Structure formats: C-alpha cells, structure tokens
Amino acid sequence: MEQLTLNIKRQSSFTGMAMPYRIYINGVEMATINNGGSVSLQIPNQQSVLKVSMVGNSMTFHSVEKDVVIFPEYCKSNVINCEIVTNTNWVGALSGGLFGAVGKLVINVNY
C-alpha cells in the first residue's frame, strides 16, 4: 500500500477550546481541527512528521504545538489512530502566555 489512513481526534478541553489546531504532515498543512473534532487524512506509507499547532501561536511568546514522528512499519493495518490531548500549563495560563505556553499538547499514536 502506498498510503495510510491517519485518523486524528482532538479531545475536548477547556484550554484552547476556541482555537483550532492546524495539522501538518511533513511541513504541509493538511487540515484544521476544532475542539472535540476529528479528521481523517491520507498520508504516504513512509516515515513522516505529524505537527499539531494551535492557531494564533505567532502572536504569543510560547507556542502550543507538538511534533511526533509516524513510523508506518509499526502499523498492522493501514490505519493509524492519533489522539491529541491538551493539558493546561497553569504557569503559562496565569502569566498570560509570558512564562510558558498556556497549554501542552500530548499526542498519543496507536498503531
């Protein structure tokens, strides 16, 4: 198979709930996900970099974003499921994004 299906689900969270996340595969923007939303993408069957970045990062000192490497060789079927969890960084939240990002992204990849 030349392509894989990457299902990305963004868990609902209070932090960043109003801001969509941009999804990049190998530096190319593929989609945006709103709070609680999900998206399904077709990605090449090769090692790729999935980047999740909150809209509005360019206006802050610290970005809410995360990169993960996708290793297709671990994929048993041609579907990879990803879950994006946003945790609140209270130091960043209380300092208005000055001392840190307001949230921290955790991306769980299930092969």
Place this chain on the structure above:
Amino acid sequence: MRYVSFILAFIFGFISLGIITEYFKMIFGIDDYYDIPIALEGTIEFFDIKYQLIGQDIGSIIIAIVFFLLFSRFYSIYHRLKKRKKDTYDVNEINGPFILYLRSFSADATTKKRVSFADTLSEEEALVEALSDIAPVYAIGDPRDKKMPIGASRIYVDDEHWKSTVASMASRATLVALRLGKTDSFWWEVEMVLKSVPIDRILFIIPESKTFSELSLLYKILLEHNVDIQNVDVAIEANNRGSISSFVFFDADGKPYTSQVKTGRFTQIFFKYTDAIRKSLAVLRAKYGLGSPKRTLRKARILQILFIVSVIFMGIITTLGHYLNLKYQRPYEIVEKCVKDQSFAQKYSSDINDINLTYSIIEAQIGTISLSEEDYRTLLLIESKTMMQISASEFECIDATPYNLLLMVMKYAPNDYNTYVDILAKAALSSIRQPEYVDEQYNTYYSYAAYIKLPEWLEIALCELEQCQDKYYANKQFYTSIYNHINDPDLVFIQKVGFSSMYMDSLQLAQ
C-alpha cells in the same frame, strides 16, 4: 502535602494575577480608581504620602513577582507529587516505536529537580518532552519507588528479570538513551547496548561532572567497539540550568557527533530547557525529519532583558508620575477642586494621619482672620475688583453658593487668580492646622467690636448696604468703596473686627 501545595499555589497565583492585573490597569489608565492623596509640599503628610506612593508602586511589583515565584514553586511541588500508580506499563503491551531511557537510579535524585523558576518541569520531564517528539519514552523503574515518578513511563521488573527485560527492550527500541552513571549495572547496560543495538540508535546523555572518570570509561568502551571517538571533544561543563552538559550520538556509519546543551543566562522565560535540548539534538532530530526551535538563545536573552527592563521602567515611570502629580499639587488646585466638586471635598476629608485636609472656601474664609495684613489686603483688593464687575445673575450665584466667588475671580481677575487662591489656601491651612490660633484671633478681634470706630466712608457704605433694596447694587457699591480705600491703613483691622463679629454672633446663634 499535594493538596496543600495546590491550595497554596492557587492562593499565591490568584493574588499575583490580581496585583499584576490591577497594576497594568493603573499604568494604562484603564481604571482611574487610584487617586493621589492631597498634601501640600513641605508638610509632613507630603513626605509620608510620597514614600507611601513609592512603596505602593514599587512594592506592588515586588510583591507580584514574589507571589508569582511562590505560585510557581508550590505548583511544581504539586505537579511533582502528582505521581502515577506503579505497574501501569507492561513490556508486552508496547507494540509501537519507543525510546528506552537507561540511567543509574541515583541520577533520579538530580533529574527530578525543577529546572528553573519559570518552569514547572523537572529535568527528566524536559528530556522526555524533547525525546517524545520521536517516540514515547520508557525507563526501568527503581524498585524503591512507591509511585511512578513524572517523566519517562516506568517498567518495573524484579532483580531476576531486569537484565533480560532491558536487553529485550533495547533490541526493539527506536532509540536507546543512556545517561552516564557510576554503577556497574549501568555499565553492563552500555556494553549490552553497544553489542546488540545499531550504533545510530544510541544516544549518550553526558551529565555535568568535575572529573572525566565516567567520560573516560565511555571513551574506552567505545574504542573497544571500534568507534572512533578520539577526536570528539565532549563537554562536561556545568550549565546554569539542568545537569545535562552534552549529548553524543552517531550516524549510520558509526561516526560520532557531540553537541553541547546551551542554556545561557537571562533566557529562562523565553527559551525553555526543553527547547535547549531540542536545539542541541538538532542533527539527531533531522534524521527523523524533525526541525529545531526557531528562537535562538540570543533572541530569548534580548526578549527577557527587554521584559525585565520594561517592568522596571514602567514601575519607575508610574512612581515618578505619581510623585510629580503629588509634588505639583498646588494649594489653589486643591481649593479649586473643592469649589467645583463638593464630593471631592468630602472625599478628601482625612489623610493618612487622620488630619482634616479638606480645603473648602468656608474653611478658607474662616482662616482669613489669621492672614497677615498684606495678604488680607490683597484678598480684599481682588474680591472687590471682582465684585465690581460681576453681573446681577452672577451675584445671585455667589449669594447662593459662596464657592462660586472663586469662579468669578477666575473670570474677572484672571491675572490675580493664582494669588487669590494661594492666599485662600494659606488661610485654609491655618484654619485646619492651627484652630486654636484662629480661635484666639477671633476672640481678640471680637473683643474690639464694642469699641471700634468705623471710618466715615465705611459707615456710609454699610448703611447703604443695609437700606438698599437692591442687594446686587448695594454690594457693588460696597465693594467699590473698599476698592477705593484699599490703601487705608486701618482697613484690614476694621474688616477683621467686622468679620469676627459676624462669625462669633453666628456661632452663638447656632448654639
């Protein structure tokens, strides 16, 4: 302890956020609740208020910073105590890519410490955060752990099986990260990894050290495995953040690379330790297609210094602004404000020493009895000049509300306005600060009331004032007489006696 830390973090964070918000509102004039207290320059109250303002302005910044640091400290304690249950992870359940983190258990005492005041993450968490871009990070757990520490996910195995577990995991791992240690177990792991894992999947974490003992042992082992490490200059210097000095990793051909972790001073806020690790692992990350942080140390340092300078600058400017406002509050501004705004006069009815600082026209008028002859004569001159020019409707306003006389002086004798109000303020000051002296003056002048002989021109003027139906016309004539006889040597004395009679009689009537 965990919940106490959370409560303390919440309290300190809430207070610091409140102070910072109010401070920025005050600086940008969003909320004009903060009024400068009234005090005349040169008085004791002025100095007290001056230092009070300085204390409030600079003190509020310092308190906000201290409380924020306390919030950060207690939140990091709460965060660190939020440990996970042991035995959560099973080796057999790991079926995707992962990074195996191997270290001496004694290193945990160092890596669990918070990296800086602006970060709640420990060193291990920062390392795991950076490495988790590649794959999830697992480590062998210390059997002495009661709960799983925050950072790498722990796999707990007994002494019998740990070697086989480590060997099995190392052979399957996407990357094996080894933090140099001193224990025999660790060096067994190094030997095992070098024998069974491809060299380009090995990462050595070099902690700071005062001696080369661990590094030289690593060099020896690598040379025994035909890795050409001789010409690689690996750093072991201490950093101002974290205990990791450098990394050593290899390409597919076995060529070693090293990169130092650079943290820099004045970069804690805008260049996190995680970013420092990502930056130093840029070459390794590039192998997986990952980029490195865009912000450089230099930019972070500039931003942080600018931030600190801005906070200090705003604090100085605000304090200076308040001080200048205080310094240049002239008495006539105080009286004028009281004239125009009764609520203002009432509001400033007490200062920090509970002394009445309300300068109203009434109090100023009461205090005129204590003015010097020269000041009193000047007061009479300006008042009479004004009253000679006002219209009938304006006279009615003054008659109804004595405060309006000030506004009439502003209109008809603008060049004398400042002088007039300065004298009134002097009188008011005397009335408030020296009430006994003022009373004494009234009693003194009142005692002359029975014996005083009025000059003829004044007798005529007073008579006309009493008899004339048109009060406006009568007052105009009266003040014209005053103006024409302003240089009469007895004028001041006579006016004071007359005023004291009216005042004392009105006091007796009130009683």
